[in-house]
Amino acid sequence: DAGVTQSPTHLIKTRGQQVTLRCSPKSGHDTVSWYQQALGQGPQFIFQYYEEEERQRGNFPDRFSARQFPNYSSELNVNALLLGDSALYLCASSPARYGEQYFGPGTRLTVT
């Protein structure tokens, strides 16, 4: 079992650009969540998707969007990047609404 996988591992972008991050959930999991973790802080919730529908959105601007595909994988898109978007982006999957959440290794995004 490969667990939760994320790509790319690292990414460097300049202000104003757009970025797409990808996540494949753990086998058998149908729910995917995205979190942003700034240095020295706990992760902050961005989105949760279930059966290709957005189930909940955190307190992030509309520049952040996501989608889930029929195979349960997911993409997170961030438009018009700001320096403050630099962070570790984590994807988590779970088998059900109240299942244990498993996290991927994260994508480190640096905006210059």
Add this chain to the structure above:
Amino acid sequence: KQEVTQIPAALSVPEGENLVLNCSFTDSAIYNLQWFRQDPGKGLTSLLLIQSSQREQTSGRLNASLDKSSGRSTLYIAASQPGDSATYLCAVDPSGNDYKLSFGAGTTVTVRA
């Protein structure tokens, strides 16, 4: 709004000493609480999950307790080793139609050889 606090922010102990990490939360309407380990620049590794109906959960040298009414959880790590050096985060999974985990900022542990 759920607020999760972890004290202390950092801890340094000699090898072999037992570790006690604290997590407090403001809203007792939770479904479960999860403890994670994070190595520098890496993702989160799930250590223990405690359902709201449970008082404690154990895995090897790790034991986590939960007192939902007082809004507290404690993670005990017995006989610490240098390999236990990491940041430990607790996260609360709320009940109802709120699906997001609320995290504390973590406790960074250093175990000195």
